[in-house]
Amino acid sequence: MKAAALGGAQPVLFHQSLPSFSESEWALNAGYDGVILDLQHGELGLEAACGILRSLPRGNAYAYARVGSIDAWPILRLLDSGARGIIAPTVESRAEAEALVAATKYLPVGNRSMGPSRPALYTGDSYADAGNLAVSTIAQIETRIGVEHAEAIISTPGLDSIYVGPADLAVSYGLPGRGDWEDGPVRDAITHLRELTTAHDVTLGIYSGRPDYTAALFADGLVDYVGLGIDLVLLNRAFGDTISALNAARSSGSTS
Numbered sequence: 001m002k003a004a005a006l007g008g009a010q011p012v013l014f015h016q017s018l019p020s021f022s023e024s025e026w027a028l029n030a031g032y033d034g035v036i037l038d039l040q041h042g043e044l045g046l047e048a049a050c051g052i053l054r055s056l057p058r059g060n061a062y063a064y065a066r067v068g069s070i071d072a073w074p075i076l077r078l079l080d081s082g083a084r085g086i087i088a089p090t091v092e093s094r095a096e097a098e099a100l101v102a103a104t105k106y107l108p109v110g111n112r113s114m115g116p117s118r119p120a121l122y123t124g125d126s127y128a129d130a131g132n133l134a135v136s137t138i139a140q141i142e143t144r145i146g147v148e149h150a151e152a153i154i155s156t157p158g159l160d161s162i163y164v165g166p167a168d169l170a171v172s173y174g175l176p177g178r179g180d181w182e183d184g185p186v187r188d189a190i191t192h193l194r195e196l197t198t199a200h201d202v203t204l205g206i207y208s209g210r211p212d213y214t215a216a217l218f219a220d221g222l223v224d225y226v227g228l229g230i231d232l233v234l235l236n237r238a239f240g241d242t243i244s245a246l247n248a249a250r251s252s253g254s255t256s
Contacts, residue, residue: 006203006225009033010218010225010226011033011034011062011224011225011226012032012214012225012228013032013033013062013064013205013225013226013227013228014027014034014227014228014229014230014231015036015207015227015230015231016035016036016037016044016052016230016231017038017041017042017043017044017230017232018043018044018231019044019045019048019049019052020052020231021052021055024052025055028056028057028060032228033225034060034061034063034064035052035056035062035063036064036065036066036227037052037053037063037065037078037083038066039065039066039067039068040066040089042231042232046074046077049065049081050078053065053078053081054082054118058082058121061084062225063083063084064083064086064087064136065083065085065086065087066086066087066089066140067086067087067089068089069088069089070088070091070096070099070103071103072102072103075104076103076112076115079104080118080121082118084134084136085135085137085138086100086104086135086137086138087138087139087140088139088140089140089142090142090143090146090165090168091139091146091153092141092143092145092146092153093152093153094149094155096153097139097152097153097159100159101137101157101158101159104135104137104158105131105132105158106128106132107128109132109157109158110132110137110158112131114127114128132158136161137158137160138160138162139154139159139162140162140163140164140165141153141163141164141165141169141189141193142165142167142169142172143168143172144169144172144173145172146169147189147192150192150193151196154196154197154202155200159202160203161197161203161205162197162204162205163204163206163207163227164190164193164205164206164207164223166179166181166186166190166206167179167207169186169189170185170186173185173186179207179208179209190204190206190223191222194221194222203225204222204224205223205224205226205227206226206227207226207227207230208227208229209230209233211228214226
């Protein structure tokens, strides 16, 4: 996902960490632009993720998967099942970014094996060229070291995007492990990454847990897309809100 390809759009994606076909369908129906299948945390395994990818509309450009490491074999399985973007965690060097490009792009850009398991997954005169254009190679920067090496990472040929992991990034600066930072070193890092990604025509995304924070990031032009919310947190909040509302109704009824 190069910046020029967005055409001014500000995609909002949903983090899914549970092996449910329904969740991604609900999210897209609610108005999310896409999904990030999270194989790094949670209960979502490779087989389930590949199945969910096959269930998503083929034309969805934001059917992403976040892997647990830069290991070519699971990345290949996810891409052949229809993933349109691969997010690799904790990228801290040019060499790691190059390994990610090698795993996600066909020759001559990378070294992805040509063995599609879905017919006509990419359409065009050249299957390899079409595949390289269709797949977003995304390095997640979520440590102080990654920020320090950001320009070397971002300038890697074949890299399309940077995704910020704000909680881990905060921990690397000695701060509490949370997101949605409005000031301090995490916010400074976001601003720095925005400058570098703009200079290299690479997009910038981030995880956020708050709609108002997401809207402010877009309004300030700090990011191009956001992963807004994760199923575990959203479900936990919904359960808590439902029981709290019931208890409040019970309390109100007992005093009337």
